[in-house]
Amino acid sequence: MSDTASDSVSDTASDNDISRRRLLGAVGAAGATGLVLGAAGGAAAHAATSGDAPTALTTVGSATVAFHGEHQSGITTPLQARGHLIAFDLAPGAGHREAAALMRRWSTLAAELMAGRAAGDGDTGVALDAGPSSLTITFGFGRTFFDRTGLVTQRPAELDPLPAFSSDQLDDRRSNGDLWVQIGSDDALVAFHALRAIQKAAGEAARVRWQMNGFNRSPGATGRPMTARNLMGQVDGTRNPKPSEADFDRRIFVPSGTKYAWLAGGSYAVVRRIRMLLDDWEKLSPTKQERVIGRRKSDGAPLTGGTETTELALDRTGPDGKLVIPDNAHARISAPEQNGGAAMLRRPFSFHDGIDPDGTPDAGLLFVCWQADPLRGFVPVQRKLDRGDALSPFIRHEASGLFAVPGGPKKGEYVGQRLLES
């Protein structure tokens, strides 16, 4: 990855990053035994010794992700414990000018909140005395945004509607939208605070179309920080491209030579609310579940052996002459080498919206994946899964969105400025 600055997790404060951070420091100094130590997800843990100054401590709360940079935050940022997805439609009468003003307001707000500062005079106080806790706020534009703002000539073909998949059961009211915001933080109140602030800052310009809540593991809950586990109990994300890989940028981010210059450094987000039919899934024995996925449940290793990161031995047969990783196993069908090298960066949140009247959980995955081109990332893989994935009977795609996510803003810029002032 050529530039990781926009997503590096650091505990250094910017010059004028004072208010909440200073409060946090003061509390810590006043009551050292009450100070809670933690490590930001994915970052190396810093040992805390009594000789260190309090400012040397890395805490879950003080971890900060940069707002400015080549790419927006929330794409390569390690998974956060709490997430909100929210889509807006521009209000009747709002157009290009209102959209530009809104993106400017939202960008100013996001920069403040991500640095751990308040949302201005009307701040609700919900995040007071917590640090930003790796807060990220990511903005994207849906296909209809370009109609509403008169910018259709700037709309890439990649935003054409996703093809219909035979297993889709999509709710249009929870799908798509002119604007999309992804909020993530390792603290649920910090995330909620940002959600309210973003919603309020929409003002008269845009109205909420849909909103979803999700979660991942809390920092420190597991010794396996790199790969998440989903609500089916499966290790999930093993084959994700790694920023250290040579072709990571090419696969995930739109290159600078793109036809639509405003999108350079950006990406496309595909969002799917994937309900898990857990009552059915959990009736399968662990052995059968592993054959559906093609990986071991305990550690995510392929059924052909090794560890989580061992390559799938797709051709290997067992004593019975059958493929060890079945023909329709999810891991086989979705493997990049089975899809012309198609790669997407999956960065989901789990969701759980309670229990339906019949006792079944309304739970599953807020699937969010990132790619330089959805027609080379999500679409071919999903088309293949749609035809023959052994996992299909146990999931249901209930909502869908596709958004163009501009590159990160330079200092003084707002997100989407290169589109809205082109």
Add this chain to the structure above:
Amino acid sequence: MSDTASDSVSDTASDNDISRRRLLGAVGAAGATGLVLGAAGGAAAHAATSGDAPTALTTVGSATVAFHGEHQSGITTPLQARGHLIAFDLAPGAGHREAAALMRRWSTLAAELMAGRAAGDGDTGVALDAGPSSLTITFGFGRTFFDRTGLVTQRPAELDPLPAFSSDQLDDRRSNGDLWVQIGSDDALVAFHALRAIQKAAGEAARVRWQMNGFNRSPGATGRPMTARNLMGQVDGTRNPKPSEADFDRRIFVPSGTKYAWLAGGSYAVVRRIRMLLDDWEKLSPTKQERVIGRRKSDGAPLTGGTETTELALDRTGPDGKLVIPDNAHARISAPEQNGGAAMLRRPFSFHDGIDPDGTPDAGLLFVCWQADPLRGFVPVQRKLDRGDALSPFIRHEASGLFAVPGGPKKGEYVGQRLLES
């Protein structure tokens, strides 16, 4: 507090506490730089130095709360980041025998899960490679439980229905229930795992009546570990009785000389889903919000000055001759000294179930309070709040439950055994 054993947070493992813990340890040993350090909420932070053995590390994940003891867990346990409340009704045809078998199953399961072990052969794997993360599972009996099990003679008058309050807008389908389970953990997947396991273990004996999800701050997100902040941005819980106070046990737990011996060491839980009308609340200026509450927003100190823990100067007037803490301020009306010393231990979770179609958030407080007698704890305070609380226009009680929570089980006992085998 005479006995804190049942709720002490420790990182010591019991003899046969092996599977998940051992896995966690192995992962930590294999990749020390990936090991995430943290401190359990409320516990003193342990400095991690490179010379320590991995087992000496206190992590968020490995923090364990004891299942056995004088009191059940989840009452004096520090607030956890994630919570589930779930109520069940006994199934048609199920009675005393089925209830006893269910409580035995649930108790065995809770002891396993709280120690970080799997839920048996049918374990979903969702909590694999995480520690118990301060998991607690607490069981209570509603008024109707005693009718269903033929144990009406063992039903205390304290379980009589709560009085109706004028501001109640209760949904019966989300209120009460034969059985109530509170699940808390610092990790959302661990909590979900326990919820599914508890629901599955109900088998044919009981059916879900209602279920709610909540959250609090993540460990490490704030330097203020003792008092929570709610979604109105207010410090919440300052006046909670402290286990260090001489009369804590008397106020919170049913004494051993009680008429109903099965309830000795137990408590009563009042549960209220309190929706916050945040759009209205946030229209108030911070100054007006502070006058509604009677405390400063920044740090929870009384408007009459000092710090969060300073006593309210209820009689003090300002230069204008008016009370500094207004007559109808929430902190005044709910103050124990204004309610004959009535005290309850408030231990809530915030909730956020998305945004309604009109754009208003479905968010607020899953208020859970604990007391030795609800007629001396919750009821008189709520009656007074119902009449004159300045906060009333900004909240709505939408669901209610009252449950008798038996004392903690001894080793070899199940929760409620003293009732069900009396």
